[in-house]
Amino acid sequence: MQILDVVGVGFGPSNLALAIAIEEYNQSANTPLSMSFIERSAEFIWHKDMLIKDATIQVSFIKDLVTLRNPASEYSFLSYLKAQGRLLKFSNLKTFNPTRMEFCKYFRWAADKLPGVVQYSKRVIDVQPVGTESVNLWQVFYQHVESGEIESVFCRNLVIATGGTPKFPENIQPFPGKIWHSSGFLSNIAQFEHTGTPSFCVAGGGQSGAEIVEYLHANFPQATVHSVFGGFGYKPADESSFVNEIFDPDAVDVFYNVAAKRRDALLAELSQTNYNVVDIELIDKLYHIHYQEEVEGVPRLHFRRMTRVEDAKVTSNKVRVTLRDIHNDKAVTEHFDALIMATGYERASPHPLLDSLYGLIEFEQNKPIISRYFCVKTQAHVNARIILQGFSENAHGLTDTLLSTLSVRSEEILQNILDVPVNNESVTKPAATQDSAVKERNYEFI
Known part of the structure; x- marks a missing residue:
């Protein structure tokens, strides 16, 4: 044995x-x-x-x-x-x-x-x-x-x-070559390399979603790209020095010793450092592209703010996507060649x-x-x-x-x-308990 x-x-x-x-x-x-x-x-x-x-x-x-x-x-x-x-x-x-x-x-x-x-x-x-x-x-x-x-x-x-x-919203199921998660992006997008004028819908307002939007716009010059996200616009990550200390090893002790009932609130407070946020340089680049296309009168990049993907079905080699405006609760149905879900893990x-x-x-x-x-x-x-x-x-x-x-x-x-104590504490002795579930988060690169 x-x-x-x-x-x-x-x-x-x-x-x-x-x-x-x-x-x-x-x-x-x-x-x-x-x-x-x-x-x-x-x-x-x-x-x-x-x-x-x-x-x-x-x-x-x-x-x-x-x-x-x-x-x-x-x-x-x-x-x-x-x-x-x-x-x-x-x-x-x-x-x-x-x-x-x-x-x-x-x-x-x-x-x-x-x-x-x-x-x-x-x-x-x-x-x-x-x-x-x-x-x-x-x-x-x-x-x-x-x-x-x-x-x-x-x-x-x-x-x-x-x-x-990979996390998919309720009512959305993956479909080979048509509906897929960002975790399979490059493998799936290869099939469109020699197509004419594909249309893409990208759901998700975080870093991965923004990167995919920029990639599709740059590598498929005849394509239209629709970026769908729930906020008013892409939110920049808070990378300021003091806030960034939340990623230091010592911060684990700080967080672990916070009262259990306060932890969820603290995670929410710090979410702008990591979840559903985008590097400011990429935000500026996408906005510049969007503006320049308005000047030229040939818009290919479209931002669907305060909108969520409510449903998606593959019909006649297209993806029929139902988009609901969060602000006025109105829904529209549009067709795309592919739907990419950058919706986290x-x-x-x-x-x-x-x-x-x-x-x-x-x-x-x-x-x-x-x-x-x-x-x-x-x-x-x-x-x-x-x-x-x-x-x-x-x-x-x-x-x-x-x-x-x-x-x-x-x-x-x-x-x-x-069995060596760390910081004078036995590492095998479970400390304070927690009373909240592990959250589902959107940031991918771990």
């Missing part, structure tokens, strides 16, 4: 950062930790269908996989640039924000440096406790994507970091993989209680741990689903696994 110290479900940036933290610990440890990460994709991918040329990440490269934890790490973004021979050239760009494409290549480079710790093309299908009087292990069942063969592995610490799932709480473990988990208002250091609170006889990454924004704040604190969080989780 193979027993590992750590099994990770999913191998995106969160678990990649943890794998690196464990690997660096193992380099000098008397007793190295054994680990394996199980990923359903055939290779490391990170929002591959939103790697739009020139689109940049919204965080500093300093908040990479390791730097805030270990600035001397060989897995840093600067180490990647050095290895690629681009360190000085990047410095000449005078920016802290690399393109999303380059940061994705950095992630892949780091993942490729850990070839033995991840099993690709396999998906975890169930988790079962081992033992009755005392639960010291989890048995993790996983299935080979291609063959369907099922295997299992035993672990002391299970770390779930599967990311979000949702994260189930409790996580579906916890279904078999409900009897072992402590809940507060039907939600698992999660400690400050990301450990699910279990009954006293359970010694094996369940650790969640990216599923407790309501308890840990905005950074829980973002890149901002990956490296610091991975160190905290490592100390949790090693």
Whole structure:
């Protein structure tokens, strides 16, 4: 029977950062930790269908996989640039924000440096406790994507970091090649490359929606593009210095210690830093395009403000879309060649993989209680741990689903696994409970 110290479900940036933290610990440890990460994709991918040329990440490269934890790490973004021979050239760009494409290549480079710790093309299908009087292990069942063969592995610490799932509004169902989520944008839009005068409808007023609108307008010069969003206009992200500190690692402690009944209000107050907002440079660019087309008298870019997509059906090779004006409650029906839903992601709480473990988990208002250091609170006889990454924004704040604190969080989780106190607090002791559900958010790039 193979027993590992750590099994990770999913191998995106969160678990990649943890794998690196464990690997660096193992380099000098008397007793190295054994680990394996199980990923359903055939290779490391990170929002591959939103790697739009020139689109940049919204965080500093300093908040990479390791730097805030270990600035001397060989897995840093600067180490990647050095290895690629681009360190000085990047410095000449005078920016802290690399393109999303380059940061994705950095992630892949780091993942490729850990070839033995991840099993690709396999998906975890169930988790079962081992033992009755005392639960010291989890048995993790996983299935080979291609063959369907099922295997299992035993672990002391299970770390779930599967990311979000594409969110569609009620009454809207995806349809191949006609109605799709922004997470599949580039793969689906390729079919229109040689069409005549396509018409596109893009739903969503956040960064991804605005980027898609700009991409469609620039790459399909004969197309008409309709941008549909609920606000009066695109809202700029608040990136001011004081407010931006909400993305610092220390802010996790601040947020976690806020009274549970106040957390939702605080999230709403800070939403303009991250959700349903757009970089001001892109807002200005789109407005300039819109104005110039009015001057020329050939408008292709249309903004449908204070409007929502109420219904969409594919008929006669077109998408019949019902748009409702939020202001006057009037609805109109129009036809487009494609409808792209830039409507964000949702994260189930409790996580579906916890279904078999409900009897072992402590809940507060039907939600698992999660400690400050990301450990699910279990009954006293359970010694094996369940650790969640990216599923407790309501308890840990905005950074829980973002890149901002990956490296610091991975160190905290490592100390949790090693039973080492953090900030004089036991990492395995669940702290204050929370009384609000995990919110469904729109920001995608995590």
